[in-house]
Amino acid sequence: MNCPDDLIHSNSPLLSWRDGAIAHLRFNRPAALNAIDLATAQAFRSACEVLAEDREVRAVVISGAGRAFIAGGDVASLREDPVANAQKGIALVHAGVSILAALEAPVIASVHGAVAGGGLGIMLGCDLTIAAEGTRFSLAYPNLGASCDCSTSWVLPRVVGLRKALEIALLDGMFDADEALRLGVVNRVVPADRLEQEAGALAARLASGPTRALGQLKRLMCDSFERSFDEQLAAEAEAFVQCASTADFREGVGAFVEKRTPCFRGE
Incomplete structure (x- = not known):
C-alpha cells in the first residue's frame, strides 16, 4: 500500500500506518538517504x-522513502561527543530491532537504493527481505x-557462513542485489517499479496466515542454533501443543478435513 496522503508531506523521521492487519514503518529522511540520527532512532523504537x-x-x-532504504547512521551527528551519541543511538535502535525479532507477526524489509551500515543490520533483523533491482549493500563500518x-x-x-561474513566485514565488500540473492541475504529481487506492489502482496499473504503459529516457527528457527538436537525436539513439541490450543489450529484442521481453504484469524 502506498503511504497515505496525510503522511506524504510529513516531516516525521519515521512514518507508520496500518493497512488492515499489515503495519508499515517507513524511514523518512530522504534528503539524508534515511541516515539514522537520534530523532529517527527514538521514533523507530517508539513505533x-x-x-x-x-x-x-x-x-x-x-x-x-526516497532514493534509499537506509544508508546507515547519521555520521555527522557523531562528530560531537561520539561516545555518548553512539551509546544513545545504538540503544534506541537495538531496542526496536529486538522488539521486531520477538514479534509473532512476520516482518518484511522492502529495500532499494542503498542499504548500508545500520540499515543492513535492520534489514538482516527482519524475517524476510524483498529487494529492488539495482540495490547496493555495504557493511560500511570499517x-x-x-x-x-x-x-x-x-x-x-x-545466513552466509562465517568465512563469507568475515570477508564482507573485514574487506567492507559492497555487493549488489543479484549477489545478495545468491548469498541468501535477500529472499527475492524484483523490478524497482514493482517493489512496493510485490512487498504488499507478500505481506498480505503472510497476514492471512496463522499468526501465532508463524511466531512459533520464527522462534524455533532462530533458537535452534543455541540448542542441542534433543532440546530442539522438546521445544518443537511444546510449540506444537501451544499451537494446538489456538482457534487457527482448529480452523486449519477443520479445513483440511472438510477439503476447503482455511480462513485464519490470527488467533
Missing part, C-alpha cells in the same frame, strides 16, 4: 513498542573505524 502491543497486526513492512551493530554480527554469519 516498534506500539507494534508490540497491537495484537491485530499480522505482518509488518519496513521501507525507506571505513568509519567502527565495528557493526543492529544485529549484523548475529545474523550475517548464520
Whole structure:
C-alpha cells in the first residue's frame, strides 16, 4: 500500500500506518538517504513498542522513502561527543530491532537504493527481505573505524557462513542485489517499479496466515542454533501443543478435513 496522503508531506523521521492487519514503518529522511540520527532512532523504537502491543497486526513492512532504504547512521551527528551519541543511538535502535525479532507477526524489509551500515543490520533483523533491482549493500563500518551493530554480527554469519561474513566485514565488500540473492541475504529481487506492489502482496499473504503459529516457527528457527538436537525436539513439541490450543489450529484442521481453504484469524 502506498503511504497515505496525510503522511506524504510529513516531516516525521519515521512514518507508520496500518493497512488492515499489515503495519508499515517507513524511514523518512530522504534528503539524508534515511541516515539514522537520534530523532529517527527514538521514533523507530517508539513505533516498534506500539507494534508490540497491537495484537491485530499480522505482518509488518519496513521501507525507506526516497532514493534509499537506509544508508546507515547519521555520521555527522557523531562528530560531537561520539561516545555518548553512539551509546544513545545504538540503544534506541537495538531496542526496536529486538522488539521486531520477538514479534509473532512476520516482518518484511522492502529495500532499494542503498542499504548500508545500520540499515543492513535492520534489514538482516527482519524475517524476510524483498529487494529492488539495482540495490547496493555495504557493511560500511570499517571505513568509519567502527565495528557493526543492529544485529549484523548475529545474523550475517548464520545466513552466509562465517568465512563469507568475515570477508564482507573485514574487506567492507559492497555487493549488489543479484549477489545478495545468491548469498541468501535477500529472499527475492524484483523490478524497482514493482517493489512496493510485490512487498504488499507478500505481506498480505503472510497476514492471512496463522499468526501465532508463524511466531512459533520464527522462534524455533532462530533458537535452534543455541540448542542441542534433543532440546530442539522438546521445544518443537511444546510449540506444537501451544499451537494446538489456538482457534487457527482448529480452523486449519477443520479445513483440511472438510477439503476447503482455511480462513485464519490470527488467533
